[in-house]
Amino acid sequence: xxxxxxxxxxxxxxxxxxxxxxxxxxxxxxxxxxxxxxxxxxxxxxxxxxxxxxxxxxxxxxxxxxxxxxxxxxxxxxxxxxxxxxxxxxxxxxxxxxxxxxxxxxxxxxxxxxxxxxxxxxxxxxxxxxxxxxxxxxxxxxxxxxxxxxxxxxxxxxxxxxxxxxxxxxxxxxxxxxxxxxxxxxxxxxxxxxxxxxxxxxxxxxxxxxxxxxxxxxxxxxxxxxxxxxxxxxxxxxxxxxxxxxxxxxxxxxxxxxxxxxxxxxxxxxxxxxxxxxxxxxxxxxxxxxxxxxxxxxxxxxxxxxxxxxxxxxxxxxxxxxxxxxxxxxxxxxxxxxxxxxxxxxxxxxxxxxxxxxxxxxxxxxxxxxxxxxxxxxxxxxxxxxxxxxxxxxxxxxxxxxxxxxxxxxxxxxxxxx
Amino acid sequence: xxxxxxxxxxxxxxxxxxxxxxxxxxxxxxxxxxxxxxxxxxxxxxxxxxxxxxxxxxxxxxxxxxxxxxxxxxxxxxxxxxxxxxxxxxxxxxxxxxxxxxxxxxxxxxxxxxxxxxxxxxxxxxxxxxxxxxxxxxxxxxxxxxxxxxxxxxxxxxxxxx
Numbered sequence: 314x315x316x317x318x319x320x321x322x323x324x325x326x327x328x329x330x331x332x333x334x335x336x337x338x339x340x341x342x343x344x345x346x347x348x349x350x351x352x353x354x355x356x357x358x359x360x361x362x363x364x365x366x367x368x369x370x371x372x373x374x375x376x377x378x379x380x381x382x383x384x385x386x387x388x389x390x391x392x393x394x395x396x397x398x399x400x401x402x403x404x405x406x407x408x409x410x411x412x413x414x415x416x417x418x419x420x421x422x423x424x425x426x427x428x429x430x431x432x433x434x435x436x437x438x439x440x441x442x443x444x445x446x447x448x449x450x451x452x453x454x455x456x457x458x459x460x461x462x463x464x465x466x467x468x469x470x471x472x473x474x475x476x477x478x479x480x481x482x483x484x485x486x487x488x489x490x491x492x493x494x495x496x497x498x499x500x501x502x503x504x505x506x507x508x509x510x511x512x513x514x515x516x517x518x519x520x521x522x523x524x525x526x527x528x529x530x531x532x533x534x535x536x537x538x539x540x541x542x543x544x545x546x547x548x549x550x551x552x553x554x555x556x557x558x559x560x561x562x563x564x565x566x567x568x569x570x571x572x573x574x575x576x577x578x579x580x581x582x583x584x585x586x587x588x589x590x591x592x593x594x595x596x597x598x599x600x601x602x603x604x605x606x607x608x609x610x611x612x613x614x615x616x617x618x619x620x621x622x623x624x625x626x627x628x629x630x631x632x633x634x635x636x637x638x639x640x641x642x643x644x645x646x647x648x649x650x651x652x653x654x655x656x657x658x659x660x661x662x663x664x665x666x667x668x669x670x671x672x673x674x675x676x677x678x679x680x681x682x683x684x685x686x687x688x689x690x691x692x693x694x695x696x697x698x699x700x701x702x703x704x705x706x707x708x709x710x711x712x713x714x715x716x717x718x719x720x721x722x723x724x725x726x727x728x729x730x731x
Numbered sequence: 732x733x734x735x736x737x738x739x740x741x742x743x744x745x746x747x748x749x750x751x752x753x754x755x756x757x758x759x760x761x762x763x764x765x766x767x768x769x770x771x772x773x774x775x776x777x778x779x780x781x782x783x784x785x786x787x788x789x790x791x792x793x794x795x796x797x798x799x800x801x802x803x804x805x806x807x808x809x810x811x812x813x814x815x816x817x818x819x820x821x822x823x824x825x826x827x828x829x830x831x832x833x834x835x836x837x838x839x840x841x842x843x844x845x846x847x848x849x850x851x852x853x854x855x856x857x858x859x860x861x862x863x864x865x866x867x868x869x870x871x872x873x874x875x876x877x878x879x880x881x882x883x884x885x886x887x888x889x890x891x892x893x
Contacts, residue, residue: 329801336805337812344816348823363828386732414883417860425883426855429864436871439845440863444855448835458736472828488738492751514823515815530836538844541871560822570736656794659766680735691758 323626328657330623331698334616335664338504339671341511345563346675348514356566356679359465362472367395368464368527369445370453373437374400377455378407380572385416385423387458393465398423400455401441404431409455435539435546442530442538451527453569458487459525460568467527470564478532478559479551481509481518482525482567485680492689494575496697499690502683503665503672509563510675512613518561519591519613523547525569532559544715545590552598556607568679581700588708589715591617596712624705662694669693769794847873854879 354360370388374381381400388398400423402410410427417423426444428437442450451467453459467480483506486498505522512518521528523546533539536554543549555561574580595617601607602614669690673683740748763770768788775785816823842852851873855861858881865876 325800329804332798332801333804333808336802337808340805340809341812344812345823348816348820353826383732383736387736390732390734414860417883424858425860427860427862428866429862430866430868432866432868432871436866436868439871440855440866443838443841443845443847443852444858444861446856460735469828472832473825474822475829475832485735487736490738490740490743491747492755495751511812514812514819516819516822529833530841531833534836534841534844539871541869572738656768656789656797659769660794660798662762662766663769688759689755691755691762695758695762 323629326619326623326626327630328661330619331661332657332664335661335668338507338511339668341514342507342672342675344514345510350565350675350678353566356460356466356568357462359462359469359566362465362469364472365394365465366449366468367397367447368393368468369442369447369450370396370398370459370464371438371441371445371450372398372400372453372455373403373434373441374405374409374413374455375403375431375434375437376405376407376409378405378409378412380456381409381412382416384453384455384457385420388453389420389422390461391459391464392461393468396422396464397446399426399441399444400424401426401437401444402428403434403437404428406431433541435541435543435549438539438546439541442533445530448530449527450530450533452523452525454524454571456572457484457524458570460570463525463567463569466564466567470562470567471527471529474560474562476560477562478529478535478557479521479554479561480527480564480567481521481551481561482527482569483563483565483679484522484524484569484571486573487570488572488575489686491575492692493577493580494573495686495689496692497573497580498683498686499669499673500693500697502676502686503669503690503693506565506676507668507672510565513563515612516560516562517555517609517613518551518563519617520545520548520551521561524571525567527567528554529559532557535559542717543590544586544593544712548591548594552594552610556598556601556604556610558606565679577700581704584700584704585708585711588704589711592621592705592709592712593715621705621709624702624709627702628706665694666690845872847877851877851879854881858882 372381372384372388377384385398385400398420400413400416402413402425410425413423413425413427417425424444426441428440438452449468449471451464463482467482470480471477484501486494486501489495489498509518526547532554533550535557536550536559538550539546540549540553551561574583595614598607598610598614602611669687673687676683740751771785771788772791772794775787775791778785838852838856839849842849847855855863858879860881860883862880864878864880866873
């Protein structure tokens with residue numbers, strides 16, 4: 314490829330990936346709305362089910378002493394006739410275990426599994442699932458507040474389709490104190506929510522949200538359960554479950570309220586972990602894509618691959634900018650492809666704003682007043698994407714050269730609460 | 732407990748809240764400044780049918796021309812979604828319970844996957860509180876040394892040990 318060919322490819326990738334994918338997600342999100350969401354009852358009025366099979370709710374905890382009381386209290390509000398709560402203390406160094414024992418004395422549904430030594434979230438989940446007495450298991454994080462109707466919606470979706478082995482719920486941001494928190498409300502709606510909807514149309518998901526998801530045990534057994542060595546247990550198990558032949562689906566009415574980082578440092582650490590974990594799973598899954606059941610993951614894998622190329626293309630632009638005296642310096646003058654938005658940059662910004670408005674419109678039925686959060690999404694086209702691209706750039710080599718043989722708990726900051 | 736359990740900025744100092752709002756307003760101003768040429772183009776096209784021809788930052792139609800190759804990819808991807816939507820129509824729109832569900836997993840098969848004995852499994856499933864000792868943290872599997880102790884590991888006031 315000659316220099317002008319390289320320039321063209323770089324410019325086309327930098328502009329083309331976010332531009333094309335924004336439209337793709339918008340259209341996919343609207344299709345899901347038309348085909349599935351539009352004629353569904355409101356999330357707080359689930360229909361009566363013919364049967365209410367018992368459900369086990371797993372709550373893995375590591376140093377959650379301050380949060381777990383609230384988590385169990387919100388599970389007590391869940392409106393479902395027959396469920397048990399299994400809280401797993403993964404060898405916490407604080408008094409989470411003792412706190413759980415106290416809570417178990419107050420909440421008859423709660424059972425406690427204590428790992429004598431810290432073994433990682435995946436192992437904690439695996440032993441929690443072994444303690445679980447029921448076939449359907451729902452999972453939330455130790456700091457997540459489950460919506461009272463979430464279990465009903467999960468069970469209803471499993472009852473709809475016996476081929477569904479896993480479901481991802483709809484995590485909503487709980488803490489909105491700072492710009493970082495408020496921005497993520499828009500991001501979870503305009504990026505995460507739209508992507509899940511679009512992926513649901515063609516039937517394969519990149520990941521179930523670990524903060525709120527549900528599985529059939531049979532499907533987890535076929536997938537090989539949670540893998541102790543992975544960084545992002547939810548992405549890993551989602552890929553293996555789908556490659557084992559089970560379907561996954563998005564159930565937006567199964568909601569949970571989650572705490573997210575509200576500092577840039579906390580956000581960076583969280584997103585880097587997600588990026589590293591996602592890359593690790595995608596790289597490891599590559600050989601399986603050539604097998605019959607793995608082939609269904611190609612669209613997801615290719616999207617991941619192009620997103621990585623895009624992140625590195627943006628890095629290349631930054632290097633060109635930094636090495637201003639080189640021949641490539643004029644790349645910055647290309648219309649809008651540089652860091653100072655021109656025609657193409659303006660188009661991307663407008664596209665993102667449209668994406669955010671459409672996504673907030675789709676999410677209005679789940680959260681009153683979500684349109685007001687659009688005020689804060691301005692940070693995404695101006696600055697936040699830089700953080701996302703940077704975590705992708707740093708996360709990939711970390712995933713490739715990772716030597717750690719165990720997944721470890723990473724507790725991000727949980728925002729400003731007091 | 733209020734529901735939904737949102738945590739807003741009520742507990743933050745007012746100056747922090749004001750700072751965030753002002754910074755975000757400034758960010759909007761910056762963004763609108765950068766996309767002002769797009770607004771001028773939009774105004775040009777909106778007023779053209781009324782015989783008003785405003786000056787434009789770029790040649791009319793330039794933006795569409797540049798975006799056309801990418802819009803063709805968008806069209807292809809939308810076609811891909813439409814094909815899947817049609818092929819999966821019943822799965823996506825189905826709201827009726829299926830006639831049958833998969834058989835539940837036999838707990839012993841599950842325990843085998845982790846090397847847990849039948850006795851340890853039944854203790855784990857039967858207990859309201861259990862402690863697992865001696866499992867391998869690297870493989871995540873139980874071994875010969877694995878023990879499942881039932882009953883609270885720390886004393887709970889008013890509760891008898893199992």
